[in-house]
Amino acid sequence: MFLILKIACLLAYALALAGLAGLLGSELAGRMLSVAAVLLTLHVLELILMFKHVRKYRGPLLVSVLLTLLFGLLHCKPLADAAKAEPGR
Numbered sequence: 001m002f003l004i005l006k007i008a009c010l011l012a013y014a015l016a017l018a019g020l021a022g023l024l025g026s027e028l029a030g031r032m033l034s035v036a037a038v039l040l041t042l043h044v045l046e047l048i049l050m051f052k053h054v055r056k057y058r059g060p061l062l063v064s065v066l067l068t069l070l071f072g073l074l075h076c077k078p079l080a081d082a083a084k085a086e087p088g089r
Helices: 002-020 026-049 061-071 073-085
Strands: none
Touching: 002 026, 002 061, 002 073, 026 061, 061 073
């Protein structure tokens, strides 16, 4: 399920970029820019609220931040679940 939602996020961003490049009609481009702006705004809020989980990513912190900005809770939730499953928690 997460994969489908991640693809939907990427598709929304790709369509917004296509709109900026003039490849979409003005009405659709405007809608896609609005959708992308809302997604990015929500994901910035998620980054702030879930930063302690974002830091638990096994790779570089910058990569985790970028993944959170792209996918939001789709990136943070598995990290939070893994932290809960750790022994001694």
